[in-house]
Amino acid sequence: MSENQNQTPVVRCRDVSRTYQKDAIPVHALRSVDLDVHAGEFVSLAGPSGSGKSTLLNIIGGLDEFDGGSVQVDGVELDGLSPAALSALRLEKIGFVFQAYNLLPVLTAQENVEFILQLQGIDKQQRRERAAQALDNLGLGELGERRPGELSGGQQQRVAIARAIVTRPVLLVADEPTANLDSATTEELLVLMARLNSEQGMTIVTATHDPMVMSHAERQVHLSDGRIDRDG
Amino acid sequence: MPLKLILQLSARNLFRYPRRNGLLLLAIAFALAGATFTNALMRGWQYDMLDRAVENLVGHVKVQTEEYRDDPNMLHSFALPQGYQPEISGVAIAGWAPRINVPAVLLSERESRGVQLVGIDPQREDISFYADLNIVGENLSGTADGRIVLGQELARQLQTSVGRKVVVLAQGADGKNRERGFRVAGLFDAQAESLEKAVAFTGLATAQAYLGGSPQAGSEGLVTEISVLLADEPQRLEAVDSLGSEFPDKLVADWRTLQPQAAEMFALADMGIYIIFLFMMGGLAFGLVNTLIAAVMERVRELGMLRAIGMPRRVVLMQVVVESMLIMIVGIVLGLAAGILSVAALADGIDLSAFAEGIDAFGMSALLIPVLSTKDLVMFSSLSLLLGLVASIFPALRAVRITPLMAMNR
Numbered sequence A: 001m002s003e004n005q006n007q008t009p010v011v012r013c014r015d016v017s018r019t020y021q022k023d024a025i026p027v028h029a030l031r032s033v034d035l036d037v038h039a040g041e042f043v044s045l046a047g048p049s050g051s052g053k054s055t056l057l058n059i060i061g062g063l064d065e066f067d068g069g070s071v072q073v074d075g076v077e078l079d080g081l082s083p084a085a086l087s088a089l090r091l092e093k094i095g096f097v098f099q100a101y102n103l104l105p106v107l108t109a110q111e112n113v114e115f116i117l118q119l120q121g122i123d124k125q126q127r128r129e130r131a132a133q134a135l136d137n138l139g140l141g142e143l144g145e146r147r148p149g150e151l152s153g154g155q156q157q158r159v160a161i162a163r164a165i166v167t168r169p170v171l172l173v174a175d176e177p178t179a180n181l182d183s184a185t186t187e188e189l190l191v192l193m194a195r196l197n198s199e200q201g202m203t204i205v206t207a208t209h210d211p212m213v214m215s216h217a218e219r220q221v222h223l224s225d226g227r228i229d230r231d232g
Numbered sequence B: 001m002p003l004k005l006i007l008q009l010s011a012r013n014l015f016r017y018p019r020r021n022g023l024l025l026l027a028i029a030f031a032l033a034g035a036t037f038t039n040a041l042m043r044g045w046q047y048d049m050l051d052r053a054v055e056n057l058v059g060h061v062k063v064q065t066e067e068y069r070d071d072p073n074m075l076h077s078f079a080l081p082q083g084y085q086p087e088i089s090g091v092a093i094a095g096w097a098p099r100i101n102v103p104a105v106l107l108s109e110r111e112s113r114g115v116q117l118v119g120i121d122p123q124r125e126d127i128s129f130y131a132d133l134n135i136v137g138e139n140l141s142g143t144a145d146g147r148i149v150l151g152q153e154l155a156r157q158l159q160t161s162v163g164r165k166v167v168v169l170a171q172g173a174d175g176k177n178r179e180r181g182f183r184v185a186g187l188f189d190a191q192a193e194s195l196e197k198a199v200a201f202t203g204l205a206t207a208q209a210y211l212g213g214s215p216q217a218g219s220e221g222l223v224t225e226i227s228v229l230l231a232d233e234p235q236r237l238e239a240v241d242s243l244g245s246e247f248p249d250k251l252v253a254d255w256r257t258l259q260p261q262a263a264e265m266f267a268l269a270d271m272g273i274y275i276i277f278l279f280m281m282g283g284l285a286f287g288l289v290n291t292l293i294a295a296v297m298e299r300v301r302e303l304g305m306l307r308a309i310g311m312p313r314r315v316v317l318m319q320v321v322v323e324s325m326l327i328m329i330v331g332i333v334l335g336l337a338a339g340i341l342s343v344a345a346l347a348d349g350i351d352l353s354a355f356a357e358g359i360d361a362f363g364m365s366a367l368l369i370p371v372l373s374t375k376d377l378v379m380f381s382s383l384s385l386l387l388g389l390v391a392s393i394f395p396a397l398r399a400v401r402i403t404p405l406m407a408m409n410r
């Protein structure tokens, strides 16, 4: 997105490495990764299993540590942030959609979207409105009173997206959001995400094996053995 | 801290594992109901004991002469100051009574019996069992009443009855034996036969005239004791102090000193209550910790997700703590309700007369009336809440150690 190139990128990774110890053997999940994601981009991380997609996504999302380099989200350097500060940053700046277990089974869809606003200390009236609007936005206007157990897999993931965007994050992080869905539902969800990106300018980074997901993303970053070997 | 959210989540999570939480709730409620009920029985027994000890003319605090303790007779009486009124700053007095209490022999035409002759002001005896006695015939009309009231059993043994005369033999203040005839005004019926055999009442002024001779100036005559009943039993030691400085040459003692056996039983009952409760709570603590840990371990993914999207650790911690407290609160309410209802159902007392001989040894009445002590219930509830808090610490610490990545790597 050339018009965004001179602004501060939403994500700025420089020389990021991550090495895990597995049975005392070092596993290099990421090796010196450089990546910029600009506002309004829809980036898909691709690559074979074990290539480091989830690791990179987790680091960008402030969920995992990294042992070398620098990661900035919305201009904030993550290196050296305390766990509490990272937690606050996730709450305020990032929306998450995981493969599964996104929702609290004891809350209704509406409540699942609302409670994150409650964590942010937003008042009841506003919470109601914003959650209802987010659900509407994702075609779930009628289902607010249902609990996750009463929703299909695709509907549950849409509620998760509503929950992720209701806080108006600078970045939406989605690791294999469609892995548990059939192809028709996957397509639906992808159309929704693409619409969020194009209509509302939501910056999205997702990781997937799914060629269908890749086709919806405007920018594909291909990882292999912990390195970016193709971008664009 | 979003307390509303925490409460909402915790409350809903209670219904998530209905079987497990239901069983735990039942156990807590059962323990509290049991504690409430046994406590009411023990308190009932204890108060009955206290009442009997205190009402057996002891009162909460008593003033006597030193010598009277070892040799209770008229020689060791003392002069009651004119217009005397016990006044103790900061201590409310429920009532007080001056008395003469000396050994005497009662003679009828046919029999003789040794008793305690007690000279009383009947208007003042609302502090002792005297006021509750069922009297056949007439009560003493006042302190100058020259008649006598006997126990029914004593009258039976003396083969006398209301309206007949008995002769009383006792040692006077001068050490000489004196003799006086008394007409029987009435016969009292006490639940304990031993009491019916042991005491006979007459007017205090009558007893003073009979045993003490003419009163000295500035005195209301001789008495052997002043008995004081307080509004609050726990203030007895302050009362002992205050009366002690008022009567420096007298022996001032509380009922626990005067009736050491009853006092010991009283303390034993106190301890028994706490021990029973602690045992019940100890068992519950295990159940509670286990249930909470299971609940945390089953929700690792969910808690990890919550941490991932930015729920602060302290909110996760509070969620587990509040969940534990909620279970406890519901259990406490149910348990107390069940306990109080079962006590209410037995409010008329439990008839133990079938075991009358056995229980007499324990200093009990034939009718055990359970007593609910608000103070005890408050203590049970707050200790249970404290337990809920303590039991949640370990599971809560486990919950906050869950990281977002733990949730995803499963």
Ligand SMILES: Nc1ncnc2c1ncn2[C@@H]1O[C@H](COP(=O)(O)OP(=O)(O)OP(=O)(O)O)[C@@H](O)[C@H]1O
Pocket (backbone or CB within 6 Å): A020, A021, A022, A027, A028, A029, A047, A048, A049, A050, A051, A052, A053, A054, A055, A056, A209, B409
């Ligand atoms: N917590 C961990 N401990 C040890 N090794 C790990 C850990 N997390 C990831 N790895 C290793 O790091 C490498 C990269 O893993 P990652 O999950 O990022 O791959 P991925 O591209 O997301 O794979 P997939 O497509 O299967 O999800 C793998 O070799 C993996 O085994």
Ligand SMILES: [Mg+2]
Pocket (backbone or CB within 6 Å): A053, A054, A055, A207
């Ligand atoms: Mg992955």
